[in-house]
Amino acid sequence: MNCQEVVRWLTDYLDGELDATLLETLEAHLRDCDDCRIVVDTTRKTIELYCRCEPLPLPPGVRERLDAALARRLSQRGA
Amino acid sequence: MPTHLENETELVAEARAGSAEAFTTLVNQYDRNIYRLALNITGNPEDAEDVLQETFLKAYTNLGRFEGHSRFYTWLVRIGVNESLMKLRRRHADRWVSLDAPVETDEQETLPREVEDWGENPEQQYARRELADILAEELRKLDPAFRTVIVLRDMENFSTEETAALLNLSVPAVKSRLLRARLKIRERLNKYFKRG
Numbered sequence: 001m002n003c004q005e006v007v008r009w010l011t012d013y014l015d016g017e018l019d020a021t022l023l024e025t026l027e028a029h030l031r032d033c034d035d036c037r038i039v040v041d042t043t044r045k046t047i048e049l050y051c052r053c054e055p056l057p058l059p060p061g062v063r064e065r066l067d068a069a070l071a072r073r074l075s076q077r078g079a
Numbered sequence: 080m081p082t083h084l085e086n087e088t089e090l091v092a093e094a095r096a097g098s099a100e101a102f103t104t105l106v107n108q109y110d111r112n113i114y115r116l117a118l119n120i121t122g123n124p125e126d127a128e129d130v131l132q133e134t135f136l137k138a139y140t141n142l143g144r145f146e147g148h149s150r151f152y153t154w155l156v157r158i159g160v161n162e163s164l165m166k167l168r169r170r171h172a173d174r175w176v177s178l179d180a181p182v183e184t185d186e187q188e189t190l191p192r193e194v195e196d197w198g199e200n201p202e203q204q205y206a207r208r209e210l211a212d213i214l215a216e217e218l219r220k221l222d223p224a225f226r227t228v229i230v231l232r233d234m235e236n237f238s239t240e241e242t243a244a245l246l247n248l249s250v251p252a253v254k255s256r257l258l259r260a261r262l263k264i265r266e267r268l269n270k271y272f273k274r275g
């Protein structure tokens with residue numbers, strides 16, 4: 001496997017979806033190629049950063065305006 | 080993906096029967112996630128707020144049609160994604176490229192140009208808020224076709240199959256966008272996290 005092929009299978013590799021044969025050849029390449037190892041490692045970290053990122057609190061006023069919009073709709077339903 | 084409320088099925092049933100309190104509990108559980116999703120897809124705070132309101136108003140109006148085959152949150156996200164894409168389309172009507180248009184894959188372009196190693200614990204280099212801003216800002220610089228797959232797959236943790244269903248794309252199309260999106264983002268994040 002060459003570097004270009006490693007990149008082609010990167011998403012399947014990181015998502016754990018490679019079959020055993022491909023997995024073995026890909027990991028053999030990673031043992032010998034610093035560049036690919038770094039790309040794999042930093043892409044994994046990228047995914048982890050996004051995945052662990054909790055949503056921030058809503059900006060000021062957003063929840064109040066949402067509540068008001070919902071209250072208008074909820075009161076219509078009762079009418 | 081947010082934690083799901085243990086009594087979600089009961090809350091949905093109560094909300095369907097007309098309980099405003101039950102519906103409000105559901106809204107408060109998921110509003111931050113829906114807002115973030117909308118902001119990351121539309122890239123515009125005003126649009127994100129509209130999407131947030133529309134999503135919950137539509138959910139309330141259509142609760143009777145929610146059949147419980149999927150999680151309530153997945154159903155909300157479907158509404159939120161559709162609303163966000165409509166906003167995006169309206170705002171960029173002049174240069175709108177359909178999300179399901181095939182993305183030409185240029186292997187050369189996909190190959191990483193800058194290979195730089197990062198420090199051990201990138202998230203510890205920045206305060207939580209600062210990190211969230213960096214991630215959101217770099218995401219927003221991506222083409223909508225790429226950032227929507229990152230939002231659903233990596234931020235909200237839907238599976239590749241679920242992401243494909245939410246965007247009406249094929250699984251191979253999601254995979255090819257995801258690969259390019261992840262590589263582009265990785266390259267853009269180099270400047271914040273590289274060693275030294």
Ligand SMILES: [Zn+2]
Nearest residue numbers: 002003033036
């Ligand atoms: Zn290599």
